[in-house]
Amino acid sequence: GAGVSQSPSNKVTEKGKDVELRCDPISGHTALYWYRQSLGQGLEFLIYFQGNSAPDKSGLPSDRFSAERTGGSVSTLTIQRTQQEDSAVYLCASSLAGTSGNTGELFFGEGSRLTVL
């Protein structure tokens, strides 16, 4: 499809298990973001990939969280030893940010809802 695709759409896991969330950005978009939205909260920045630059990991809440972006396209967000407070909707977005003349509008996927029991 033409939009940002995320999988799985829903994930229920047990406390202590590892999870992987995947994001397929819009083809050609150089920037990729991960945000999360906990129940009743705003959009919390997690990590930002821009082209070949080192990612901005300043939003990752703990060292249990990591993300990578392979080949400048698909990204995987990994949460190790999940905790109940990790339950949230994890949103991926991509944009052409950084390219000349572009406004950097983000296009979001529909999110992956993670529930940690």
Place this chain on the structure above:
Amino acid sequence: DQQVKQNSPSLSVQEGRISILNCDYTNSMFDYFLWYKKYPAEGPTFLISISSIKDKNEDGRFTVFLNKSAKHLSLHIVPSQPGDSAVYFCAARRSSYKLIFGSGTRLLVRP
């Protein structure tokens, strides 16, 4: 340190009236501002944006105003429609740096 703040968690207006959503920011280096709308169980969608070199941008029923001296922006929706009921996020960025979002304002437009 919350660089983008939406101090009103919710707003309720009558259909046909004006909705005004407010946003404040602390970083004077921000040069681009955006508003996103989010329905339940969907990702946020882009609504309207404004560059720091402007003080107003209009798109149909939606107008964004930017007051740089006050570090304040607002989104006006006129006339408001029930379909506008959603959570509205403002966001700001500097150059190609990360986009930072506010906590959102839930708008309810009453028929």
